[in-house]
Amino acid sequence: MANQNEKLMEIRDLCVTYKTRLGSVSAVDHVSFDIFKGEILGLVGESGCGKSTMGKALMRMIDPPGEISSGQIILEGEDIMGYTPDQMRDVRGRKISMIFQDPMTSLNPTQRVDEHIIEAIQVHEPKTTKENGLGRATSLIERLGIQQRRLNSYPHQLSGGMRQRVMIALGLVLNANLIVADEATTSLDVIVEAKLADQLREIRDEFGVALLAITHNIALVAELADRIAVMYAGHMAEIGPVEDVFDNPLHPYTQGLLSSVPNIKLDDTEELYKMAGEPPNLTHPPSGCRFHPRCPKAMPICSKLAPKFEEVTPGRQVQCWLYQDHPQKETPAIKVTA
Amino acid sequence: MTELSTLPEQEKSLVEINNLRRWFPVQKNFIDQMLAQKIDYVRAVDDVTFNIRQGEAFGLAGESGSGKSTIGRLTIGLDKPTKGEVIFDGINLGKQSSEELRKLRRRMQVIFQDPMASLNPRMTLGDAIMEGLRIHKPELKQQHRDMVLTMMEKVGMTPPLFFFNKYPHQISGGQRQRVVIARALITQPDLILADEPIAMADVSVRALLLDLMVQLKKEFNLTYLFITHDLATAKYICERIGILYLGKMMEMSDLREVYGHPLHPYTQALLAAVPVPDPHQRRTQPMPEGEIPNPINPPSGCRFHPRCPIAKEQCSQVEPVFRELRPGHFVACHFAEQNL
Numbered sequence: 001m002a003n004q005n006e007k008l009m010e011i012r013d014l015c016v017t018y019k020t021r022l023g024s025v026s027a028v029d030h031v032s033f034d035i036f037k038g039e040i041l042g043l044v045g046e047s048g049c050g051k052s053t054m055g056k057a058l059m060r061m062i063d064p065p066g067e068i069s070s071g072q073i074i075l076e077g078e079d080i081m082g083y084t085p086d087q088m089r090d091v092r093g094r095k096i097s098m099i100f101q102d103p104m105t106s107l108n109p110t111q112r113v114d115e116h117i118i119e120a121i122q123v124h125e126p127k128t129t130k131e132n133g134l135g136r137a138t139s140l141i142e143r144l145g146i147q148q149r150r151l152n153s154y155p156h157q158l159s160g161g162m163r164q165r166v167m168i169a170l171g172l173v174l175n176a177n178l179i180v181a182d183e184a185t186t187s188l189d190v191i192v193e194a195k196l197a198d199q200l201r202e203i204r205d206e207f208g209v210a211l212l213a214i215t216h217n218i219a220l221v222a223e224l225a226d227r228i229a230v231m232y233a234g235h236m237a238e239i240g241p242v243e244d245v246f247d248n249p250l251h252p253y254t255q256g257l258l259s260s261v262p263n264i265k266l267d268d269t270e271e272l273y274k275m276a277g278e279p280p281n282l283t284h285p286p287s288g289c290r291f292h293p294r295c296p297k298a299m300p301i302c303s304k305l306a307p308k309f310e311e312v313t314p315g316r317q318v319q320c321w322l323y324q325d326h327p328q329k330e331t332p333a334i335k336v337t338a
Numbered sequence: 339m340t341e342l343s344t345l346p347e348q349e350k351s352l353v354e355i356n357n358l359r360r361w362f363p364v365q366k367n368f369i370d371q372m373l374a375q376k377i378d379y380v381r382a383v384d385d386v387t388f389n390i391r392q393g394e395a396f397g398l399a400g401e402s403g404s405g406k407s408t409i410g411r412l413t414i415g416l417d418k419p420t421k422g423e424v425i426f427d428g429i430n431l432g433k434q435s436s437e438e439l440r441k442l443r444r445r446m447q448v449i450f451q452d453p454m455a456s457l458n459p460r461m462t463l464g465d466a467i468m469e470g471l472r473i474h475k476p477e478l479k480q481q482h483r484d485m486v487l488t489m490m491e492k493v494g495m496t497p498p499l500f501f502f503n504k505y506p507h508q509i510s511g512g513q514r515q516r517v518v519i520a521r522a523l524i525t526q527p528d529l530i531l532a533d534e535p536i537a538m539a540d541v542s543v544r545a546l547l548l549d550l551m552v553q554l555k556k557e558f559n560l561t562y563l564f565i566t567h568d569l570a571t572a573k574y575i576c577e578r579i580g581i582l583y584l585g586k587m588m589e590m591s592d593l594r595e596v597y598g599h600p601l602h603p604y605t606q607a608l609l610a611a612v613p614v615p616d617p618h619q620r621r622t623q624p625m626p627e628g629e630i631p632n633p634i635n636p637p638s639g640c641r642f643h644p645r646c647p648i649a650k651e652q653c654s655q656v657e658p659v660f661r662e663l664r665p666g667h668f669v670a671c672h673f674a675e676q677n678l
Contacts, residue, residue, distance in 0.1 A: 046540035088396065159629045189401035189567070194611035195625040218612035219570070223620055242617045260545040261615040262570035266597055272545035272574060277538065278510045 008177055008210050009035040009058070014071030016057050019064075027053040027066070029234040029290075032309060033062050035096040035178065035321045037198030038208045039040035040201065042242065044257075045231035046279050054231070055180045055214045059096050060088055064299050075175075078107060097171035101183035109153040109326070113141070114151040116274045118168050131166070140169050143206075144199065161192040172207060199269045218261045222246060230254045232336070233280050236309055240316035250318040253291045289321065297322060301329045312336045352529060352561045353390040353413060358383055358422035360408050364634060380633050383407040384585040385422070387660070395555065395562040397576030397593065401608075403583040403630050406565045409530050413563055414446040415439050416567060427528065444474040444645055451534040454516035457506040458629035463490075463517050464502035470525040485524065492557070493520040510593045512543035520549065523558060533565045539553070548574050569612050573597065578666075581605045584633055584641040587660060591667035601663060601674040640672070648673055 016028040027050040037040055039324060045051045057061055058073060060080065072079045080091055092098075100106050105118065117140070118133035138148055144165045154161055164184060173181045181200070183194040201224060204211055213225060221228050229239040230251065233296045238251040249255045261271035277294040280286055286293050292302035302321055305328070309319040313336050352539045360381035390396040390413075398406045400551055411417040413424055415431045426442065427598055432457040434442065447470075450456050467486045469477065478485070489544060490498035493516040506514055515535065522530055536547045564571050573580060573593060578609040580590040581604065590601040599608045607626045614621070626645040631637055637644050643653035652672055661676060 046542060161629055189630065190569075190611040191401070191625050193619065197613075198625070203585070215611070216541065219615040222615045222617045223613040244616070246617050253479055257541060258615065260491055260541050262544075262568070262574060262607065263615055264570040264573060264597065264612045265614060266573075266594060267618070270574070274545045274549055276541040278512055332585055333445065 006037045007034050008076065010072070010074040011035075011058070012074065014054075014057060014073065015069045016053050016062055016064070017069045017300065019068040024282045026077045026164055026234050027282060028057060029285075030071075030309075031231075031236045033229060033236055033239055033310065035212060036208055036227075036295065037177070038204060039205055039227060040211045040213060042213045042225030042228045043231065044216065044218050044221055044228060048218065048233075048282065049231045050234040050282075051214045052182055053232050054267045055098070055182045055212065058178075058180060059098060059210070061093050061098075071082055090124070091283075093120065093176065095176055095225045096178045096180060097174070097176040098180045098182065098311040099167045099171060099184040103167050103187050104151060104155060104159070106164060106167055109155055112152055113137075113158075117141075117151075117167065117169060117173055120173055123185055124174055128224060136173060137169070140173055141166075143297045144203075145149065159192075161196060164196060167169065168200070168203065169245055171211065172203065175202055175207070178208060178210045178212065180212045181214070184213070185220065186215065186217065187209075193220070194223075201226065218257065220262075230257065233285055234282055234315075235264060235290055235306075235319055237291065237320070238318045240318075248336075250312065250316070250323065251291075252295045252297045252322070254264075256294075256296075299329065299331070301326060304328070344354060351389040351390045352423040353563070354423075355388050355390075355409070355413065356423050356425070356640075358386045358409065358412060358424065359420045360412060360417065360418045378558050378634050381585050381636055382633060382638075383412065383419075388423075388580055388586070388587060388590055390561055390563055391578075393452045393559060393561055394491055395564055395575050396577035397564045397566060397572045398582060398634070399566055399572055399579055399608075400582035401532045401567060401630055403404045403584070403633060405585040406567075406582050407533055409582075410448075410565050412562060414448060414529070414531050415442065416448075422506075424543060429593060441474075444470075444525045445527050446529040446531065447527040449515075449518050449522050449530060449532045449535045451537050453511065453518045453538070454506060456518050457514060457641050459506055461651045463509070466506075466517060467503075467521045467524055470521060476524050486520075489520045489524050493517075493523070494546075494599060512539055512547065515539060515547055516550070517552070522650045523554060526558070527560070529563065531563045531565070532568070535564075536571065537566070537568065544571070545552070549587075551575060567599075569609060579617075581608065584636050586641055586670065587668070588642070588671070589666070589667075590670050595664070595667055599667075601667070602642075602671045603646050603648055603670040607645075607647075640670070 009017060012032050014028055014031050017026055028160045030090055033242055037300045043051050057068055057130050062068055073081055075095060097227060112139050114134060117137035118130060121133045123127050126131045141151060142148060143189045146165055200211060225242050228245050228285045230237045231255045238254045249258050254271055256275040260275055288305050289302045289307055299321060307319050307324055311317045322334050360383040364378040364380060407448060410417050421619045433605060449498045461522050464482050464486055464623045468482050471482045473487060487498040495516055496605050536544050539547055564576055579593045579596050581588045583604050589596060589605045597609060600609055610621055610623055611625055626647060628645045637653045639656055643649040656669045660668055662668050663674055
């Protein structure tokens with residue numbers, strides 16, 4: 001985990017809204033967090049919480065009717081929100097690359113693996129010769145555990161795990177600093193998924209690339225990530241080192257979420273926590289804290305005012321009134337010790 | 339192949355699956371058909387034998403392509419086996435006419451993964467649940483509405499009158515799955531085939547659905563055939579489990595026995611691969627190489643041998659016998675005795 005404390009990307013007060021016939025939906029609502037160099041950050045949440053929107057927003061790939069309505073995305077000191085389309089094209093691929101759930105829809109079915117990789121290089125580095133590109137493709141693909149002869153294969157001739165590794169190769173070939181993996185292992189079988197997770201960690205160690213792993217699989221984040229970020233209904237509920245958050249979750253949503261994850265170990269408790277209700281519809285999000293209608297610890301203030309996303313101990317931030325003081329709040333804030 | 343005669347007599351089987359085989363012919367293009375004399379088959383299910391006891395939740399787990407869903411469809415007579423037999427409560431499904439099968443279907447119902455695909459978008463929830471009653475209990479027409487309302491309450495759709503006239507798109511995914519469960523239970527079935535019933539639900543909703551299924555099983559004295567790729571979830575509902583690989587049953591026993599003392603190298607790898615929601619217990623052992631091979635030309639001998647860490651020459655030549663190594667614990671591995 002090199003450069004663990006150097007910030008690669010700072011997301012400040014980011015809002016993404018989708019305009020729909022039923023009104024605008026704030027899929028990401030005033031979210032701020034950092035991504036450090038060379039870290040694996042697991043971004044978890046249930047469907048519709050805005051985690052995928054967040055991933056796309058980092059590359060400014062939100063399509064109409066959605067838009068990034070406000071906020072800053074600071075990459076290595078520069079706010080990419082002010083970049084021109086040409087500058088953005090250079091950022092995508094060279095600085096940040098993305099892997100999606102279904103590699104078959106990301107790969108061109110009429111292009112061989114080597115053509116994919118060489119094209120990616122030549123688009124960003126037009127002076128590269130084909131031979132040079134092929135050399136880079138070969139060494140990278142072998143590093144990822146795919147035989148060299150597979151460079152001549154078409155996507156349909158590869159297995160699901162191999163296709164996903166080709167996608168990773170496409171992300172690595174231009175030395176991107178950040179790979180956004182949106183449910184990248186979800187369509188794979190468990191054994192293949194476990195192997196890919198091992199590989200992602202090795203790649204991080206070897207290339208120093210940061211990984212934002214967006215997933216609904218909380219157990220996988222426990223297995224893979226350095227830090228975990230929990231989103232709920234467009235808000236960032238909690239963020240912190242993965243061991244700390246699993247040992248002592250602060251936000252009541254995180255507490256409920258983590259104790260409702262099935263655990264295969266036989267010595268674990270037999271009962272899963274049953275969270276009341278379901279995630280809200282974001283056309284009409286609940287007032288105040290968006291989790292308050294489902295929260296077992298809700299107080300009067302929770303339905304009136306939204307809490308701030310604040311640091312409670314070094315490295316741990318949470319958006320919950322339990323840990324904050326306010327004149328309208330009757331009970332004092334809970335102090336968290338590191 | 340294997341006789342399950344060693345089972346204690348008192349544990350009555352509701353379903354017996356004997357040497358079940360389902361091969362799907364592979365459609366080839368015209369020229370290939372003319373040139374090649376033989377037809378290729380996808381061996382989705384190949385000589386699988388097991389039983390489901392009255393009142394138990396039996397899990398079938400495996401990766402994609404292992405044949406678990408095909409076995410499910412064969413079990414309730416939605417598909418016909420290439421070979422072998424399915425005996426439901428003493429009745430051999432293969433020997434029934436389609437009319438007799440239709441009557442039997444009242445006693446076996448299905449819950450699929452995607453409730454949106456299982457529900458007719460133009461039918462109200464009440465009508466959707468009532469459909470089974472119209473077909474199987476037309477004589478009780480006067481009571482249909484009350485029966486539906488009672489069932490909606492039982493699956494947690496309260497107040498039932500609020501939901502009765504709604505359409506599937508107006509309710510959440512978790513509630514939709516409750517409708518599908520209510521629709522399955524309304525005909526008072528004995529066996530429920532649940533094919534990945536909660537795979538689509540979010541984590542926070544999943545626990546509630548699992549709990550509902552466990553409760554309903556007790557209340558209505560149901561037997562479940564629970565098909566899943568998620569071994570962690572299976573732990574919370576299944577009493578016994580069978581592990582499938584490429585159309586073959588690899589291991590079968592009580593769930594706690596399989597999870598606690600897996601005897602087959604495949605089961606061991608599969609269990610180790612499941613991520614544990616605890617960062618202090620990260621997996622350290624390496625995973626087997628490769629992915630599930632093509633079921634058209636499955637590996638010779640033991641189908642797992644190309645990926646197996648302990649494979650020897652024998653494994654590629656001789657198919658291991660699916661045999662009982664401990665009471666009720668069946669394994670198909672030449673070297674399973676070493677793990678005892």
